[in-house]
Amino acid sequence: MATHALSTRVSEMLGAKYPIFGFTHEIDVVVEVCLAGGIGVYGGTRNTPEEITEALEEISSRVGDLPFGIDLVLPKNMPEKNNREEIEAELPNAHRNFVDHLYEKYNVPRDNLPGARSRFVRSEEVARNQLDAVLRSDAKIFAMGVGSPPEMIGAAKEFGKTVLSLVGAPRHAEKALDAGADLIVAQGYDAGAHTGEIGTFSLVPQIVDLVAGKVPVLAAGGVATGRHIAAAFALGAEGVWMGTPWLTTKEHNTSPKMLNQLLNASSNDTVRSRSDSGKTLRMIKSAWSEEWDTEGNPKPLQMPYHDILVGDLLGSISRHQVEPLLHQPAGQGIAFFNEVKTVRETMEAFVAEASAVVQR
Template sequence: MPNPIARGALRTRLCDRFGIEYPIFAFAHSIEVVAAVTEAGGFGVWGATRNTPEEIADGLAALHARLGGKPFGVDLVLPQGMPELDDREAIEREIPAEHRAFVGDLRTRYGVPEDGQSGMRSRFVRSEQVARRQIEAVLASPVAMFAMGIGSPPETIGRAKATGKTVVSLVGTPKHARRALELGADLLVAQGYDAGAHTGTVGTFSLVPRIVDIAGDVPVLAAGGVATGRHVAASLALGAAGVWTGTAWLATREHAMEPEIVAKLLQADVDSTVISRADSGKTLRQIKTKWSEEWAADDAPAPLRMPYQDILVGDLLGAIDRHRVEPLMHSPAGQSVGYVTGVDSVAEVMSRLVAEWHAALDGLVGDSGEMA
């Protein structure tokens, strides 16, 4: 019969704390994925940074109506040093001519239509004005968890905790972890270098146990390179109370990514990503494409800082996706993209993670209770 030690290890303190079956947290920009993960026994977290305050309010209300009392979260990136106002014209006036010429050349060479529409990154300016309104939408909502990807404003943390929300801080170094704990974070996500999108320089295996030691009684989620049940088992062995996943859900049917991007995700291996500042001005791990290659070329200008790069390339990126300009289409993805090998439902991915987790633990601890 299966070893009870291994089977019992499938639950951690976070399962009881949040009323979830598995300590598997899933970050996604898709509301459908967020809902499906929670329905499958995990904890879905909606990445809403690029949504308007009105969209955030509507999206969180829709998730609450669908999930009822089941938990879900929202993640906002709140970087410091952003301009005060949502004023695109003011940003446009400061963009160098060299950068405009480079983007114009990309549009011409790849035949990207000028359709007069803004893109996801350029329909508003990442600014203090917008951030305040986004925060108000989150605080007024019934969401159970408020995660902050970059930046953790002390006042926001205090207000979120006062409304009963669990405050989560994503950290990439011991320094970040200590600061988040001082500010009152309830949960830390130790995000290693393997991770997709905004990521730091310390590897997951080096980072997670260090953050666990610093955190004390505060639970830690392991992030960066988690895409299989073996990764989940390893994360718990490092002292994490659960995992924070993202790339594993990109090719799911619920995510409904463009088929051109899904094809690139399925073809990618663990060495098929690159860290680039070309999308937003901040480091972003993404799958390698002509987009990352063009911005890494010797004659390419250095990407501007956020939000200037957002406004410089936002309209172009929107047109690339709308008009299916395949060579330039891309997606954030972690090094675990090499484990994404098919288009499955969220429930199927969750079932596979749990089955692999069982197998990994059973492989380590045999029926006798001794290490295999």
């Protein structure tokens, strides 16, 4: 692989042109990131093991020998079984009534279909089967979104995967290192979806110092331009990990209403809320986050109870495009994306600007 201004240990170790990771739930985006020289990572946590196998086979067949990854969120203390009835039996009445009230207040159709969060119960059983699908796949890279269970890192390494751990605080990085992670993604407060309390600029150099060169660190959370990529290098990161930039790309399957919200959103239009999954998740502000944040309304439950409480409702809001409850995860960097571009154009702009800044 030829070296250039953005080459680092990470691009060399993985055989990619650029140490730029693109996290996404869209197969087409994963493929285009890889074809443009980056490393596409498929977010598979809401997919069944069979779907994960199918998606990874498709990606592999479309990108050939280029490296790509798969990300799973594997939180601790989930129930053993994928048993929806058991979880439903424990949902408090006040919460069920509030969800009924939201259906009525916003005229959300009751179509009796599950949403992404309620297709199955996040459980030890599902996690084991998802991991099994990952291990048997051609994906070279396995990323763990929340937590770094040593037994899962060990299993992935036995199967020859390069393991990445997403961390939001120095203590999480220590655990990930001890568990054997090959790369650490330091993901700061600005980030879309599940995110912690520490800002990217404070977090990245702390993690870089803590890791002390043992493994490379990637910067994540608000990395949205080539300038951010150059800044990440200056902070000691050897690559970047991005999720928000792909949401407004041509290849991303975003509905016209959602796309309009994203293209017009400023950094102020995102909020961290537990209202989607039970864990703090940065999303576009909407009546959804406001309802759950209103004094006197029930507070979100813990994962996976909240997933099952609101999963069908969220599914219907999305299927029927029910404004003003429509929303989705996005980071503060959304302010930088005001027009639709292809993934390749987006990558080319990142690389050109970052290279110029690094050289300067």
